[in-house]
Amino acid sequence: MSCGEAHETDCSEVLAEVWLLLDHECGEERDAQLRRHLAECGPCLARYGLEEKVKTLLARSCSGDRAPDTLHRKLREHIRATVLEQAQVTVERTPAGGTVVEVNSTRVESWRQG
Incomplete structure (x- = not known):
């Protein structure tokens, strides 16, 4: 996926790493790079927001089961x-x-x- 704009990090790379970002599994430098992209790219930010909501819903639905x-x-x-x-x-x-x-x-x- 690409929004058509030029970015430091390609949209497909950001979307491939959304869950790593949500789970705080990126290094500091990569985290900052992905967040810069999200700050300037509306479509990726929307997708990130959707994935974040899914993660929250899953956590709430599992009600503490591990x-x-x-x-x-x-x-x-x-x-x-x-x-x-x-x-x-x-x-x-x-x-x-x-x-x-x-x-x-x-x-x-x-x-x-x-």
Whole structure:
């Protein structure tokens, strides 16, 4: 999805990460980047608001019932994998303890020193 306007972050990326943003699972820099986009893009802000309402409704409807930790962990892993797939992002761990992130065919490498 795209609103047709030029943004620092593409609308499809923002929408793919809406639930990560709602669950406070983004790093500070990414959180700020997504929120800047929402501040300037009405269609994405509306979609964010809808997802926020769904999350609130789900929380209220569950009335405190908590899923087992194993189910919670599996759901989180599945949601993360789906979000990364939709955003066309792959994350690989290297044998040396580093991380390779590929975003839309742009490869970024980082490694641990020490």
